Amino acid sequence: MSMKQFKIGGVPEHFNLPWYLTLKNKEYHEVDINLRWTDYYGGTGQMCKALREGEIDMAVILTEGIIRDIINGNPSKIVQVFVKSPLIWGIHTAKNSDYKSISDLKGTKAAISRYGSGSHLMAYVNAEKQGWDTEKDLDFEVIKNLEGALNGLPEGKGDYFMWEKFTTKPYVDNGPFNIVGECPTPWPCFVIAVRNEVLENDPDAVSKILDIINATTEEFKEIPCIDQMISNRYDQNIEDVQEWLSLTEWSQEQLSEAEVTRVQKKLKQLQLIESEKPINDILG
Incomplete structure (x- = not known):
C-alpha cells in the first residue's frame, strides 16, 4: 500500500x-x-x-x-x-524610538507581515481596546516577517510591531526591540x-x-x-x-x-x- x-x-x-x-x-x-x-x-x-x-x-x-x-x-x-x-501579542518599538507607551503609538504606523495576517488584524483589536479611531489612528507598513521588523523598525520602517511576545523576547532582552505593552487575543x-x-x-x-x-x-x-x-x-x-x-x-x-x-x-x-x-x- x-x-x-x-x-x-x-x-x-x-x-x-x-x-x-x-x-x-x-x-x-x-x-x-x-x-x-x-x-x-x-x-x-x-x-x-x-x-x-x-x-x-x-x-x-x-x-x-x-x-x-x-x-x-x-x-x-x-x-x-x-x-x-x-496568544499574547507584544507591542514592540525600536530601542532607539521615542515611543515609550501604547498611547504614544496612536496615529503611527504598525509594521505588519502582510495584510490579513495576525499582526494586521490584531492592530485593529488593540486600537479598539485603546479607544482609538480605527479609521484615523491606524496606518500600516508591510515588512514581511519578524526579520523584516528587526531590520526595519530601527530604520523607521513602521513605528511599532505586534508579534507573539515570547518569540520576540530575546530581541527585547538584547536586541533592537523594546516592549511597550501587550494585547492578548480575545x-x-x-x-x-x-x-x-x-x-x-x-x-x-x-x-x-x-x-x-x-x-x-x-x-x-x-x-x-x-x-x-x-x-x-x-x-x-x-x-x-x-x-x-x-x-x-x-x-x-x-x-x-x-x-x-x-x-x-x-x-x-x-x-x-x-x-x-x-x-x-x-x-x-
Missing part, C-alpha cells in the same frame, strides 16, 4: 514543537501517511495564500486570520483548535485548517493525523525536560519558557460555535469583513 502524501504549514515557533516531535518520530508513517511540514515565516497571510493555491493541505494558523480568509473565499475549513489559550489562538477538497477526499487521513498530534499535545507538558528542549531549540531563557508553558494550553477539541460567532462579530465590528458566514461554512 502506498503512502498518502500530505503537506502541512505552520510558523516556526515553540507552539508547533509537538508537530516537530511527531514528525521526527515518524509517527505518521505508521498509519501510511507521509506528512511534510513547511515553515511559514510570513505567518498567517502567507499560509492563507498557500491553502488557496493548494501548496499545502493543512495549516496550523491563527483563528481570526483563517476565519477572515474563509469568509473572503478561502476554500478551507477549521477542523480543530490547536492552542486554546490566547479567543483561542491557533486552529488547524484543512482544504475542503482534502476534507472531502481524505477525511480518514485527516482524522488519523489529528489523533496523532492530539495524543502528543495531551501529554506535552509532561515530557521530561521539555522546558530545556524548548529553551535550546528556540533560543529562549529557561524562565521565559517555563512562564510560557504555564500560560499555554493545547486543545484536542473543535472550535465552539460561540467562539466562531465572537470572532466574526469582532471582525465585522472592526470592518475587517463585510458580513458573517454560517457556522457550517467555517467549521469542518
Whole structure:
C-alpha cells in the first residue's frame, strides 16, 4: 500500500514543537501517511495564500486570520483548535524610538507581515481596546516577517510591531526591540485548517493525523525536560519558557460555535469583513 502524501504549514515557533516531535518520530508513517511540514515565516497571510493555491493541505494558523480568509473565499475549513489559550501579542518599538507607551503609538504606523495576517488584524483589536479611531489612528507598513521588523523598525520602517511576545523576547532582552505593552487575543489562538477538497477526499487521513498530534499535545507538558528542549531549540531563557508553558494550553477539541460567532462579530465590528458566514461554512 502506498503512502498518502500530505503537506502541512505552520510558523516556526515553540507552539508547533509537538508537530516537530511527531514528525521526527515518524509517527505518521505508521498509519501510511507521509506528512511534510513547511515553515511559514510570513505567518498567517502567507499560509492563507498557500491553502488557496493548494501548496499545502493543512495549516496550523491563527483563528481570526483563517476565519477572515474563509469568509473572503478561502476554500478551507477549521477542523480543530490547536492552542486554546490566547496568544499574547507584544507591542514592540525600536530601542532607539521615542515611543515609550501604547498611547504614544496612536496615529503611527504598525509594521505588519502582510495584510490579513495576525499582526494586521490584531492592530485593529488593540486600537479598539485603546479607544482609538480605527479609521484615523491606524496606518500600516508591510515588512514581511519578524526579520523584516528587526531590520526595519530601527530604520523607521513602521513605528511599532505586534508579534507573539515570547518569540520576540530575546530581541527585547538584547536586541533592537523594546516592549511597550501587550494585547492578548480575545479567543483561542491557533486552529488547524484543512482544504475542503482534502476534507472531502481524505477525511480518514485527516482524522488519523489529528489523533496523532492530539495524543502528543495531551501529554506535552509532561515530557521530561521539555522546558530545556524548548529553551535550546528556540533560543529562549529557561524562565521565559517555563512562564510560557504555564500560560499555554493545547486543545484536542473543535472550535465552539460561540467562539466562531465572537470572532466574526469582532471582525465585522472592526470592518475587517463585510458580513458573517454560517457556522457550517467555517467549521469542518
